[in-house]
Amino acid sequence: MKPSEPTTLEDLTEVIRQLAAHYGLWMAESVHQLGLEAALDAEKEAGDRFFGILSGKLARALGVTPQEILAGTDQETLDKLGMALRSAWLAADGVWFxxxxxxxxxxxxxxxxxxxxxxxxxxxxxxxxDILGLPDNGGIPALKAALGVRMYAHLNRWEFTDETENSIVFRMTDCRVQTARKRKGLADYPCKSGGITEYVGFSNEIDSRFKCECIGCPPDEHPEEWVCSWRFTIEE
Known part of the structure; x- marks a missing residue:
């Protein structure tokens, strides 16, 4: 596109595509060069600065303040935008796989x-x-709160069961990926290895005392009531 040519929707989506890829490549290479812990620290600093810059640039382009970018947008539309972005995240995961x-x-x-x-x-x-202001090693209350704001928390249906003072069970009662496969007559996607990696990493970042146990996850057999189930226990 020459600078004099009008910007199209395709141009904007291409910019978003390259922006997302470049940001992700920085994160991936930071993990490779520095290790995960240092890379997460760097992402905190870079991400906070970048999205402040991005908000300012978008606001100036639209002739408003950052706080006014979505001013006047009703709650239903905001909810739909949030769902569209989260489901696009899930779609990106699928097409890459x-x-x-x-x-x-x-x-x-x-x-x-x-x-x-x-x-x-x-x-x-x-x-x-960071978003919820949770403390380090916040135990079960912190884990419950954090699981409730994940991407998946807005896409799937799930539930908690309190077992003891130091343990809870988290179940995914409806999973978009597995439900879509079921509609197509396909067997469950065998996601157990990824699930173990996912839930161990997430819970240990919330509180390093957590032990995560997989109760069941495809390809394991599971009841109709849930797709996967996980036990989180605080080890003192």
């Missing part, structure tokens, strides 16, 4: 998937702690 599976095989795709979750889950947990 399929692309790697096509390039290589299922085993390679699962290995890439699990590696991504080993980095994203601690990041998501840190973001939840």
């Amino acid at each position: 399929q692309a790697i599976e096509k390039q290589a095989d299922m085993v390679t795709a699962k290995r890439v998937n699990d590696t991504c979750w080993s980095r994203f889950s601690p990041l998501e947990a840190r973001r939840a702690k």
